[in-house]
Amino acid sequence: GENVEQHPSTLSVQEGDSAVIKCTYSDSASNYFPWYKQELGKRPQLIIDIRSNVGEKKDQRIAVTLNKTAKHFSLHITETQPEDSAVYFCAAMGTSYDKVIFGPGTSLSVIP
């Protein structure tokens, strides 16, 4: 089955700097890669996603890149703000349009 790895597990950045979180997946058949943000005690919220037919997607300060050959995808947050502090999960979904497997998460702290 699918296995998703994520690095780093914790990340601290100064406000205004960029943050990058990297993930790898094992199943070459996976074709949908969402990123979720979870604040303490709250439900995960989708922040951006990418499908395997594109290599990059951007939404304001957030961007995701995908390298299907290497089975890598990354989240980039620019001009970080304190409210970006949360746990971020990458995930992968296979061709069955079925279950979504999550990475272990990255705890991001943005220092004012």
Place this chain on the structure above:
Amino acid sequence: GAVVSQHPSRVICKSGTSVKIECRSLDFQATTMFWYRQFPKQSLMLMATSNEGSKATYEQGVEKDKFLINHASLTLSTLTVTSAHPEDSSFYICSARDIRIDTGELFFGEGSRLTVL
């Protein structure tokens, strides 16, 4: 956007009792719902896929007799933790996909924090 509601948000029970958690899709129908378990500062671990009108599909290592899942309607799935023990204490969260949107996005419930004494 699609809304998923989960109840109860917190439950405390004695060891040996059973606890039922409900997951409802409020403004859409969900033929499939997913149940995840999350330990403190850890990831979302998929427990099972709940299928409306048929048996749930459990992930490897998840005891189906321990975690009973029922998906009796297109808007409701329930997870029953049977004979709960302290090691079952965790955050349980359900999710569903709105097939009308057809993006693959999962919408999550608020989660249920179970504490077994």
